[in-house]
Amino acid sequence: MSIEALDFALRRRAEERDRISDDLLDLDSHPAYQLLEGARLTGETRRHWDEAQARAVTLWWLFDAYRGVLDRAQKLRAGKPDLAALTGLLAGPSVELKPENVPVEKRSLLRAAGEWITLDTVVARMDAAYRDVAETVAAADTAWGALLPRLDEADAARRSAQDLLRDLDGDDPELDRIGAGIDRVRAEITADPLGSAALGGELDGLIADLTARRALLEQAARIRADYGDRARRLGDRIARVAEAENEARSIRDTVLVKIASPALPALPDQAAALRDRLGALRTARDRWLELAGRLTELEGAVDEALARARSATESMAGLLGRRDELRGRLGAYHAKVVRLGHGEDAALGELYGRARTLLWTAPCDLRQATVAVAAYQQAISRIGVAG
Known part of the structure; x- marks a missing residue:
């Protein structure tokens, strides 16, 4: 490589180093990363985090090796430039991976010696390791982000319900049961966020129970007042x-x-x-x-x-209204018959008399009376005086 190409490569590698360093520090200081490091993990999360931590160790080792090669190259460039040596450091296999430095997942029982790799290969392996660790951190962060705020809201509602209960000078086993359930869900989601898929539904049920219980306590407070x-x-x-x-x-x-x-x-x-x-x-x-x-x-x-x-x-x-309604209808039909000059009609008179007797006899047979009024109305219709 020419001196100009070497200087360009050194600048590019220095910028790459700084960017990688910032990314690693951001990952290390991520709240979810810190929580994972400090939590007593269990289940699926424990398995994934153990793997991620192993990858993180490899990632930092590779970065230290990358930085060490770049430091040697910069020192060489500061003195009398040795173009061949610089080219070897920046473009050749300048990073030695000893057998004990090779990640477990990449080891072989047949491998007796380490390997030399280029800075580009180092960066590629760092990128793969970084993605694995970041994926685990992001998955845990997503799970915590979905449930922990709701748990905080549930705890606030529980404290409010407990304040109401203290004011009522009583105890409430149901509220105790709900609170124990919320504590258990919090412990499980904290210890195993990646295995918490089923906890959302359980938390929904607990929050619904808590809402109903708090409403009952508020009602009890109003009743006391x-x-x-x-x-x-x-x-x-x-x-x-x-x-x-x-x-x-x-x-x-x-x-x-x-x-x-x-x-x-x-x-x-x-x-x-x-x-x-x-x-x-x-x-x-x-x-x-x-x-x-x-x-x-x-x-x-x-x-x-x-x-x-x-x-x-x-x-x-x-029933009485029905009888009175039939009486009114019968009276209206009879009045029309008389008004139209058929008051002496014997057949109509007989039908009228039967219906009237049924309606004014106690107890009144409503079924027969209804039939009798209907027969009277039909007879009137047949002679053309029904109106």
Whole structure:
């Protein structure tokens, strides 16, 4: 090589050395690299990291060898240039890999001596080693990046739930279970990020459980704050349930007298049991977490009982309404017959009389009355006076 080519090669190699040095330092200081170095790894991550560390040792050894050759070349250039020696260092096989320096994965039992390689080969091997180490670091960083922030959020939510629980002066085995699960997931993801694929779903379930539990604790805190007013309102609603059930019984008695063989819904009778449940809640005061669930369940039961009583009343009242609607239709048909001069028609009179008797007889047979009114209306239609 000419002196100009040697100077160019030296500058290029020096720039290459500095760039490689920066990349190696960046890798070494990467947060995930530092975590991997400091963690007590297990499982798949431990296997990959052991391999990566071996590659990292090889990488740094190769870099030291590369730097040592370049230092010798620069010293030679600083004195009286020996073009042949410089060319040999920069372009020839100037780096000796002794058997003990050869990476395990590249050794052979038949290899008795080391090998000499060029600086380009050194760089190529460093690049391969660097990529292997960086790939492991990046995979761990991705896994940690996906789960650790969510674990931090879960821990914050857990601390908030624990603060609520302390304010309620109680304990909560379910919250303890969720917290133990979060701690276990954190330990597993910290020790084996590369084997943590299944932990995301488990963490989702724990966070959902924690969200629901925290909501229950917040509800318990609200109940403690306004328990008196809430219990009074609940008592008032139970009183309305009793009124609605009494009304349903009254309507039922009326229907049984006025409608023949009615199909009646089951008579609701929940008010007394609801009062007993409200009374039992008073014994659970100071156990606010338990009370929160029971009070909410009771409120739902009261709403359901009130709706059931009102529905039963409407259903039974509908039978009386059906009778009254048939009476109104019969009266309207008869008025039209009279207005049009057919009031003395014997056949129409007989049909009218039968329908009227059925509708004004107690108990009223709604099925037969419906048939009779329909027959009267059809007879009117046939003689052309139905309008």
